[in-house]
Amino acid sequence: MLPSLPMRSARSRGVIERYRAFLSLSETMPVISLGEGSTPLLHSPRLSDIVGRGCEVYIKYEGLNPTCSFKDRGMTLAVSKAVERGAGIVVCASTGNTSASAAAYAARAGIRCAVVLPAGKIASGKMVQAIAYGATIVAINGNFDDALRIVRELGGREDFAIVNSINPDRIAGQKTAAFEVVDELGDAPAAHLLTLGNAGNISAYWAGYSEYHTAEKCSRRPAMLGFQAAGAAPVFHGRVIENPETVASAIRIGNPASWETAVAALRDSDGAVDVVTDQEMLSAQRWLAAKEGIFVEPASAAPIAGLFKICDATRASRYRRDQIQDGTALVCTVTGHGLKDPDIVLQEAAAITPIPADTDEVLRALSF
Numbered sequence: 001m002l003p004s005l006p007m008r009s010a011r012s013r014g015v016i017e018r019y020r021a022f023l024s025l026s027e028t029m030p031v032i033s034l035g036e037g038s039t040p041l042l043h044s045p046r047l048s049d050i051v052g053r054g055c056e057v058y059i060k061y062e063g064l065n066p067t068c069s070f071k072d073r074g075m076t077l078a079v080s081k082a083v084e085r086g087a088g089i090v091v092c093a094s095t096g097n098t099s100a101s102a103a104a105y106a107a108r109a110g111i112r113c114a115v116v117l118p119a120g121k122i123a124s125g126k127m128v129q130a131i132a133y134g135a136t137i138v139a140i141n142g143n144f145d146d147a148l149r150i151v152r153e154l155g156g157r158e159d160f161a162i163v164n165s166i167n168p169d170r171i172a173g174q175k176t177a178a179f180e181v182v183d184e185l186g187d188a189p190a191a192h193l194l195t196l197g198n199a200g201n202i203s204a205y206w207a208g209y210s211e212y213h214t215a216e217k218c219s220r221r222p223a224m225l226g227f228q229a230a231g232a233a234p235v236f237h238g239r240v241i242e243n244p245e246t247v248a249s250a251i252r253i254g255n256p257a258s259w260e261t262a263v264a265a266l267r268d269s270d271g272a273v274d275v276v277t278d279q280e281m282l283s284a285q286r287w288l289a290a291k292e293g294i295f296v297e298p299a300s301a302a303p304i305a306g307l308f309k310i311c312d313a314t315r316a317s318r319y320r321r322d323q324i325q326d327g328t329a330l331v332c333t334v335t336g337h338g339l340k341d342p343d344i345v346l347q348e349a350a351a352i353t354p355i356p357a358d359t360d361e362v363l364r365a366l367s368f
């Protein structure tokens with residue numbers, strides 16, 4: 001199973017080999033990897049201008065993982081450990097990305113994958129992935145929170161391994177994203193902005209920054225700033241939302257599994273949770289694609305919309321612009337690729353009517 005030739009690039013080796021020293025692993029665990037992690041940390045000149053006062057904004061582009069979302073970092077570890085324990089089936093509830101990732105890593109491992117999904121609520125690109133990777137798909141008449149409750153019950157069976165983020169291996173794998181940020185910037189940023197859904201990722205980043213801080217790899221830990229969709233904001237409101245609603249289907253979640261660790265991360269980091277509206281997410285998604293060439297799915301645009309909100313003096317924001325020190329670095333994680341959810345962009349696009357195949361007609365149509 002191990003490659004006979006040495007793998008030199010960090011990307012090809014994946015996050016387990018890259019960060020083995022920070023993951024508790026046995027020597028004999030089989031490594032199921034698709035070359036996840038080592039994603040670009042892109043400087044954003046335009047966002048840096050918006051924040052101003054010498055601050056630099058960076059985008060951690062997690063859509064460039066093997067299944068095009070951040071889930072792959074945790075899935076490599078969760079599936080490797082499941083295989084080591086002898087599980088024959090990995091199972092998860094999902095709003096789409098976890099199922100795509102679980103299906104891919106199960107295929108790579110040669111084991112089965114079962115996914116429980118809210119019917120009609122999965123973006124088409126994610127559904128396509130689960131089908132292509134050969135997962136057994138069960139759609140329920142319920143939401144993500146219902147699906148996760150069912151999966152928790154199924155997980156009690158011997159041959160099943162749950163690969164949702166209630167599995168600590170998922171969080172352990174995902175914390176490698178914080179390591180990469182520090183390794184690249186040379187220190188932790190002053191603030192880290194990200195989408196908050198089932199609350200695993202914010203918990204994972206905080207664990208990663210904390211471990212690196214203890215290991216003296218960074219001099220500080222960032223303020224963690226989490227952003228929820230206004231219609232699906234249980235952590236923001238401090239109560240379960242029975243019927244969460246948002247255009248950002250990835251984070252249509254009313255009762256997050258890692259709620260307590262997320263609240264601890266927000267508190268211990270002097271961070272904050274805030275909400276952004278669907279319209280703000282969609283506008284930020286368009287802005288990031290058109291202004292910086294970075295195309296992300298709607299949920300992933302939440303921290304960009306959140307940064308705009310922080311920088312807009314007319315808005316009441318839970319984290320204020322004056323809490324950001326001059327000349328510091330900020331990182332926004334964008335969690336999933338825009339092609340995951342093409343329909344949302346197509347819906348808003350104007351119809352493109354064909355014209356005759358004639359150069360003059362084309363020039364006229366371009367009207368530059």
Ligand code: F0G
Nearest residue numbers: 094095097098197198199200201335336
């Ligand atoms: N961004 C994307 C693109 C996601 O798919 C998710 C969660 C999040 C952000 C939120 O991250 O849950 O760690 O707070 N997606 C899960 C799924 C729920 O099933 O794919 P979180």
